[in-house]
Amino acid sequence: MRIEKVTEKVSLKRTIDQGTQEQQKVVEAIIEQVRSEGDEAIRFFTEKFDGAELASFKVTKDELEAAYAHIDDKVLAALREAMGNIRRFHERQKRQSWLTTEEDGTILGQKITALDSVGVYVPGGTAAYPSSILMNVIPAQVAEVRKIVMVSPPGKDGTLPAGVLVAANELGVEHIYKMGGAQAVAALAYGTESVPAVDKIVGPGNIYVALAKRAVYGHVDIDMIAGPSEIVVLADEEANPRYIAADLLSQAEHDALASAILVTPCERLAEAVATEVEKQLALLPRKEIAGASIRDYGAIYVTKDLEEAVAVVNELAPEHLEILTAEPMQLLGKIRHAGAIFLGPYSSEPVGDYFAGPNHVLPTNGTARFSSPLNVDDFTKKSSIISYSKTALMANAEKIAALARLEGLEAHARAVEVRLK
Numbered sequence: 001m002r003i004e005k006v007t008e009k010v011s012l013k014r015t016i017d018q019g020t021q022e023q024q025k026v027v028e029a030i031i032e033q034v035r036s037e038g039d040e041a042i043r044f045f046t047e048k049f050d051g052a053e054l055a056s057f058k059v060t061k062d063e064l065e066a067a068y069a070h071i072d073d074k075v076l077a078a079l080r081e082a083m084g085n086i087r088r089f090h091e092r093q094k095r096q097s098w099l100t101t102e103e104d105g106t107i108l109g110q111k112i113t114a115l116d117s118v119g120v121y122v123p124g125g126t127a128a129y130p131s132s133i134l135m136n137v138i139p140a141q142v143a144e145v146r147k148i149v150m151v152s153p154p155g156k157d158g159t160l161p162a163g164v165l166v167a168a169n170e171l172g173v174e175h176i177y178k179m180g181g182a183q184a185v186a187a188l189a190y191g192t193e194s195v196p197a198v199d200k201i202v203g204p205g206n207i208y209v210a211l212a213k214r215a216v217y218g219h220v221d222i223d224m225i226a227g228p229s230e231i232v233v234l235a236d237e238e239a240n241p242r243y244i245a246a247d248l249l250s251q252a253e254h255d256a257l258a259s260a261i262l263v264t265p266c267e268r269l270a271e272a273v274a275t276e277v278e279k280q281l282a283l284l285p286r287k288e289i290a291g292a293s294i295r296d297y298g299a300i301y302v303t304k305d306l307e308e309a310v311a312v313v314n315e316l317a318p319e320h321l322e323i324l325t326a327e328p329m330q331l332l333g334k335i336r337h338a339g340a341i342f343l344g345p346y347s348s349e350p351v352g353d354y355f356a357g358p359n360h361v362l363p364t365n366g367t368a369r370f371s372s373p374l375n376v377d378d379f380t381k382k383s384s385i386i387s388y389s390k391t392a393l394m395a396n397a398e399k400i401a402a403l404a405r406l407e408g409l410e411a412h413a414r415a416v417e418v419r420l421k
């Protein structure tokens, strides 16, 4: 693993994958075809990209029930416990509508309304992600979204993985369609004969999914463009190199484009982690993917002290940050940008991916500078409430009319003044 001393010359910025022009064109063409041909286009692209020939896309009750035969009881129990943790955490995010009443009878407030319908994209491809179903569906349910529509690409045999079906069924998702990529995003945005159009599309995916979400944004809302996974470990000489290497590899195995970075003032630790990463990598089933990620996007930055290490972390604004120092809590206040922060040696990143409760859909590519993990607010919208009494209007009409005339908007001024007569 590449070890670099942090100097002013080291560029910490990674290039953001915006997709090639070719990929953009492919995605635009897919969306157009789905808009004009509906299910027929979905059938065509599902055969082309997923190798599955499907007569109908909707997952049946029988398929859901049959999936349980392939799930171990202990896994099912773990899934249910994770669901409970995630639900409890997100319940705390729920906001209440509110009203205030002032002495002159003015009532002001904010009404929270759940979205009517949401589409959840569950990635398929090189891995199955039942955990992403929990992370996307539970906050939508806590927000009380009325209709949740899930899509996920089928395997060549036309089925979805048992874990995906069981997770969806445990959450009571009723509308599940076997389709993926840009065609599934287009179906959710515009609707087809079998897929209902939704108001917002959430969920991670590869570059085709990301480009399609970007393309339909405006017609529908989207959550974010979640790029390849990232982890930054901030560690001092107290940290265990075996833990750090394992945690770096946990994110590297997601994607050849994932990035795994250690930032430390301790040179001895840097060398020990580099050795440990090679050792553990060789034993991983997904060593090709993780190896490419470590080679192309992995790095160990050695800083002059812990303070400089914190500055590097804030510049990287990582999706996941682990703090493995003697006193992690003491550094927490200094971290300004990170999607999720894991403190201490027992808070390995996968604890958050699967189980602890906070969402694992997080801002990537430095967007933690200005955005947040997926949360209940993403599934609601707010309406402002204004109710003026006669007394309140009389007392303030002149000021409102003056402000309207400042903008040259006479009709605005008169709309207020007409009530004074």
Ligand SMILES: NC(=O)c1ccc[n+]([C@@H]2O[C@H](COP(=O)([O-])OP(=O)(O)OC[C@H]3O[C@@H](n4cnc5c(N)ncnc54)[C@H](O)[C@@H]3O)[C@@H](O)[C@H]2O)c1
Pocket (backbone or CB within 6 Å): 026, 049, 050, 122, 123, 124, 125, 126, 127, 129, 132, 153, 179, 180, 181, 182, 183, 204, 205, 206, 207, 208, 209, 226, 227, 228, 229, 254, 255, 360, 361, 362
């Ligand atoms: N941020 C998160 O929370 C999170 C969670 C899980 C997964 N992920 C990420 O999601 C991604 C999943 O990607 P994936 O590829 O495994 O699954 P995916 O479901 O995103 O993509 C599969 C689909 O891509 C389309 N596709 C593939 N090649 C194509 C081509 N040449 N032209 C047009 N369309 C094509 C196909 O329609 C296929 O169905 C990974 O990058 C992973 O790291 C992120």
Ligand SMILES: N[C@H](CO)Cc1c[nH]c[nH+]1
Pocket (backbone or CB within 6 Å): 129, 131, 132, 228, 229, 230, 251, 319, 353, 360, 361, 362
């Ligand atoms: N670490 C991923 C987000 O970057 C989420 C995930 C799903 N499954 C395992 N991990």
Ligand SMILES: [Zn+2]
Pocket (backbone or CB within 6 Å): 229, 250, 251, 254, 353
């Ligand atoms: Zn992960």
